[in-house]
Amino acid sequence: MKIFAFISILLLPVITQAEMPITRGSMLALSCTGCHGTNGKSPGAIPTIAGKSAGYLITIMKDFRDNRIFSTVMGRQAKGYTDEEITLIAEYLTTYK
Numbered sequence: 294m295k296i297f298a299f300i301s302i303l304l305l306p307v308i309t310q311a312e313m314p315i316t317r318g319s320m321l322a323l324s325c326t327g328c329h330g331t332n333g334k335s336p337g338a339i340p341t342i343a344g345k346s347a348g349y350l351i352t353i354m355k356d357f358r359d360n361r362i363f364s365t366v367m368g369r370q371a372k373g374y375t376d377e378e379i380t381l382i383a384e385y386l387t388t389y390k
């Protein structure tokens with residue numbers, strides 16, 4: 294029995310990770326956390342992106358990308374993404390509370 298207890302302790306991190314599936318949205322959103330902070334909570338001057346609605350994020354990302362609003366950085370960041378990718382990123386970011 295002891296050996297089973299030992300094996301389940303070894304497997305615990307694997308099981309915990311499996312509960313958080315790696316999706317396309319989560320992969321794409323990784324690039325945002327470098328500036329916007331871990332889990333979208335910025336420690337500095339860059340705005341926090343956690344706690345915003347998907348609709349807000351989709352609209353503002355397209356506005357940045359298509360130069361409808363002024364930005365210093367985000368216009369260039371957003372240029373790389375299709376509408377579909379922006380939707381995936383926005384939906385994933387709503388899991389950041």
Ligand code: HEC
Pocket residue numbers: 321322324325326327328329339340341342350353354363364365366367368370382
């Ligand atoms: C190189 C740093 C950097 C990266 C990477 C970055 N951002 Fe930004 N972001 C900024 C800055 C700086 C601003 C302020 C607007 C500006 O001047 O560009 C901003 C503003 C925003 C805003 C507006 C927030 C608000 O409510 O006013 C959103 C939304 C946003 N970023 C989303 C994202 C997403 C989604 C990604 C990943 C795809 C991302 N950002 C990647 C630097 C970055």
